[in-house]
Amino acid sequence: MSAGSIAELESLFGDYSLDHAFDEMREPNGELREHYSALAETLARLPKEELQRRKQSADISFLTQGITFTVYGRDEGTERIFPYDLLPRLITAREWEQIERGLTQRITALNHFLRDIYSEARILNEHVVPQDLVYSCKQFRRQMRGLQVPRNVYIAVIGSDLLRLNTGEFVVLEDNLRVPSGVSYMLTNRRVMKRTFPQLFHNYGVRPIERYPQLLLSTLRSLAPEGRPEPNIVLLTPGVFNSAYFEHTFLARQMGIDLVEGRDLVTHDNIVYMRTTDGLKRVDVIYRRVDDDFSDPLVFRSDSILGCAGLFNAYRAGNVTVTNAFGTGVADDKALYAYVPKIIRYYLGEEPILSNVETYLMTEEKERKHVLKNLDKLVVKAVGESGGYGMLIGPHSTAAQREEFARRIDANPRNYIAQPTLDFSRAPCLIGERLEPRHVDLRPYILFGDKVNIVPGGLTRVALEKGSLVVNSSQGGGSKDTWVLQD
Amino acid sequence: MLSRVADSLYWMSRYLERAENTVRQLDVTMNLMLDPGEATAETRWRRFVAALGKPPGLEWNGDLDAMARGLVFDASNHASVIYCVNCARENARQVREEISTEQWQMLNRLFHHTHSPSTQLQARDNLSDVLAGVQDGIHLFRGVSDATMIHGQGWQFIRLARYLERAYATATLLEVFYPEIMSPPDRGQSGFKYLEQVGLLRCCTAFEAYCQVYTADITADRILEFLVLNRDFPHAIRYCVDATSQAVDAIQRSGGRRPPEELRAVIGRLHAMLGYTTVGEILTGDAAAFLHSIRKQCMAIHEQIYHHYVHYSIQFALTV
Numbered sequence: 001m002s003a004g005s006i007a008e009l010e011s012l013f014g015d016y017s018l019d020h021a022f023d024e025m026r027e028p029n030g031e032l033r034e035h036y037s038a039l040a041e042t043l044a045r046l047p048k049e050e051l052q053r054r055k056q057s058a059d060i061s062f063l064t065q066g067i068t069f070t071v072y073g074r075d076e077g078t079e080r081i082f083p084y085d086l087l088p089r090l091i092t093a094r095e096w097e098q099i100e101r102g103l104t105q106r107i108t109a110l111n112h113f114l115r116d117i118y119s120e121a122r123i124l125n126e127h128v129v130p131q132d133l134v135y136s137c138k139q140f141r142r143q144m145r146g147l148q149v150p151r152n153v154y155i156a157v158i159g160s161d162l163l164r165l166n167t168g169e170f171v172v173l174e175d176n177l178r179v180p181s182g183v184s185y186m187l188t189n190r191r192v193m194k195r196t197f198p199q200l201f202h203n204y205g206v207r208p209i210e211r212y213p214q215l216l217l218s219t220l221r222s223l224a225p226e227g228r229p230e231p232n233i234v235l236l237t238p239g240v241f242n243s244a245y246f247e248h249t250f251l252a253r254q255m256g257i258d259l260v261e262g263r264d265l266v267t268h269d270n271i272v273y274m275r276t277t278d279g280l281k282r283v284d285v286i287y288r289r290v291d292d293d294f295s296d297p298l299v300f301r302s303d304s305i306l307g308c309a310g311l312f313n314a315y316r317a318g319n320v321t322v323t324n325a326f327g328t329g330v331a332d333d334k335a336l337y338a339y340v341p342k343i344i345r346y347y348l349g350e351e352p353i354l355s356n357v358e359t360y361l362m363t364e365e366k367e368r369k370h371v372l373k374n375l376d377k378l379v380v381k382a383v384g385e386s387g388g389y390g391m392l393i394g395p396h397s398t399a400a401q402r403e404e405f406a407r408r409i410d411a412n413p414r415n416y417i418a419q420p421t422l423d424f425s426r427a428p429c430l431i432g433e434r435l436e437p438r439h440v441d442l443r444p445y446i447l448f449g450d451k452v453n454i455v456p457g458g459l460t461r462v463a464l465e466k467g468s469l470v471v472n473s474s475q476g477g478g479s480k481d482t483w484v485l486q487d
Numbered sequence: 488m489l490s491r492v493a494d495s496l497y498w499m500s501r502y503l504e505r506a507e508n509t510v511r512q513l514d515v516t517m518n519l520m521l522d523p524g525e526a527t528a529e530t531r532w533r534r535f536v537a538a539l540g541k542p543p544g545l546e547w548n549g550d551l552d553a554m555a556r557g558l559v560f561d562a563s564n565h566a567s568v569i570y571c572v573n574c575a576r577e578n579a580r581q582v583r584e585e586i587s588t589e590q591w592q593m594l595n596r597l598f599h600h601t602h603s604p605s606t607q608l609q610a611r612d613n614l615s616d617v618l619a620g621v622q623d624g625i626h627l628f629r630g631v632s633d634a635t636m637i638h639g640q641g642w643q644f645i646r647l648a649r650y651l652e653r654a655y656a657t658a659t660l661l662e663v664f665y666p667e668i669m670s671p672p673d674r675g676q677s678g679f680k681y682l683e684q685v686g687l688l689r690c691c692t693a694f695e696a697y698c699q700v701y702t703a704d705i706t707a708d709r710i711l712e713f714l715v716l717n718r719d720f721p722h723a724i725r726y727c728v729d730a731t732s733q734a735v736d737a738i739q740r741s742g743g744r745r746p747p748e749e750l751r752a753v754i755g756r757l758h759a760m761l762g763y764t765t766v767g768e769i770l771t772g773d774a775a776a777f778l779h780s781i782r783k784q785c786m787a788i789h790e791q792i793y794h795h796y797v798h799y800s801i802q803f804a805l806t807v
Binding site: 064253 | 488492585596745799804
């Protein structure tokens with residue numbers, strides 16, 4: 001890089017101070033990491049106005065495409081653009097290779113675990129995982145006991161959250177085994193980025209992700225009930241007021257399958273049909289984006305009208321495949337998470353490739369005492385919550401909040417876990433006219449049908465507020481395109 | 488196709504057609520008011536509201552400009568253009584996967600255009616430009632729909648809804664204007680009557696088409712003949728009913744296990760009524776009742792569409 005462009009680069013940096021968190025773009029001594037230098041050079045060469053112009057044109061593209069999500073707790077149907085950052089997050093081939101192997105191992109083990117606890121429960125009988133923990137989990141569905149799941153695949157669609165620690169190591173923060181969302185943002189971000197930085201994209205040699213919808217479709221097809229060679233596959237959505245509705249429509253369209261709501265479905269003699277203009281049509285595979293609780297009022301919550309009455313019986317009869325299966329939430333419970341390394345060793349006899357974040361269980365006397373003493377340094381999470389709700393971030397909390405959480409932990413220790421406050425990695429973002437570092441995580445999307453499939457990349461979520469550690473879209477987070485580089 | 492999806496496409500299309508109809512009639516009415524004429528602004532406004540089917544909330548209050556802007560931008564008024572656009576988009580959003588990206592983008596653009604503060608500001612200076620902008624948006628959407636969507640059931644439902652809404656709107660319009668245009672010509676030859684008649688044609692974008700068929704020699708019976716019985720002009724009622732009938736046939740061909748006998752009967756009746764009559768017969772008989780009957784039959788067609796494609800009973804569906 002020439003001296004001139006270094007000067008331009010310096011003027012591009014805003015408040016870009018490095019601290020002990022891992023920086024995706026810069027070495028601890030401030031130099032650019034090798035794979036980021038082409039990106040930085042391109043940015044430095046672009047006139048400021050041009051960068052802003054590209055940002056605006058990308059914004060407009062998101063708005064006219066209606067790529068929005070719905071915010072809860074406001075007026076019904078409030079739509080917002082999903083905030084996103086113009087600069088891609090880069091992952092080298094070597095880093096990705098390890099992530100891919102690690103996730104494949106982890107998901108395979110978790111699927112074994114689900115199959116086991118819903119049949120023989122060997123792992124519980126051998127006391128590798130405490131029985132109490134599983135049976136006290138709100139997401140454990142006794143209705144699933146002894147039920148034959150097609151191809152023994154409980155979790156077909158997964159989105160795991162990874163963080164990068166200050167050592168540069170990727171660790172798993174959370175496995176989303178129920179209805180993970182965000183994959184549509186991964187795909188649309190890529191589409192917009194290709195238009196925004198075509199040349200740069202080309203030069204980098206980025207591995208493609210566009211095949212995801214097709215992979216998802218073949219995954220779903222591979223799980224169809226026996227004797228249905230031309231299965232009718234549908235995506236079940238809670239409807240237009242769901243925050244991920246855009247994604248549901250997007251995926252249905254990309255796969256060319258029908259998007260159905262509970263009210264479109266009827267069951268008769270344990271067969272699920274959908275109401276069409278040509279009469280009733282049999283449904284074979286349901287990609288379910290409705291939580292367990294709301295799926296069938298006869299078996300789960302009786303006050304829900306989002307699902308379809310009789311669905312579970314049709315599923316049990318083997319006439320329809322519903323995926324992900326019911327009751328998979330037990331394996332992404334935040335307390336059970338602490339046992340995942342043991343689960344991997346137990347079923348696969350291998351050492352985990354991706355580590356866990358250190359986790360304190362409040363049900364363990366000693367650990368609870370330690371946590372209660374150190375609430376100001378730790379992050380406390382409710383085990384069943386997601387989306388950044390029900391959390392206490394110790395260093396950013398008030399004394400009153402800490403007292404409140406201490407009381408809640410004492411009242412219901414099973415419901416909480418604690419983890420150290422992680423300084424996870426930061427990546428450069430375009431803030432105003434300059435680059436500033438913001439904390440990022442990574443959510444790769446994993447498909448599990450005939451075999452495990454992970455498209456290279458995922459959704460990089462960004463805590464757009466300075467210093468913030470919360471990346472959830474419902475809490476002011478945004479996203480970035482993720483470029484996995486070829487060798 | 489899912490019944491719910493057909494339902495949403497149907498209403499998306501009807502609401503857009505309704506918005507366009509309101510925009511065009513409003514534009515023509517405001518334009519007519521520029522000439523002094525015989526009718527006062529109040530009379531014209533009342534007639535205009537009647538031609539929209541007398542929706543509530545549009546009573547004359549003396550401030551014409553504000554009322555006109557309200558009819559465009561007041562989302563709480565269910566007759567307003569913005570309300571129709573909102574409903575169309577909301578319906579489209581619920582079947583986002585069924586329509587093409589281009590359609591969605593076009594509709595979204597129209598939505599954001601009608602909602603933007605700058606459009607509302609512009610409406611204070613030049614409402615006509617704003618109305619033209621909305622019309623363009625709707626035309627673009629229609630063009631993109633024809634060019635980018637599979638001409639399968641979904642498209643046919645869109646078409647069906649458009650022409651049914653249009654037939655109904657034209658019949659309503661004529662019912663209101665019919666006594667007016669049939670009255671004897673103004674003696675002073677001041678040309679106001681001519682303006683009114685042209686206005687009526689313009690409400691259906693029919694002026695130029697009319698001239699091609701009959702020359703600029705405008706008479707009341709020819710207007711009626713053209714707008715009711717012409718089989719080639721897309722805003723004429725007969726054309727609309729033909730198109731509705733074709734759409735139903737196409738929907739039937741593309742899938743239907745169950746022939747829509749009752750639906751076919753109501754459409755066929757209206758089709759025959761328009762196909763085997765002359766304007767002379769209409770005028771010697773009770774023209775008002777004739778126009779009113781068209782509206783009633785349009786409603787019956789709507790009900791049959793619902794009965795057959797959307798709200799059928801499960802028992803019935805299982806036996807066929």
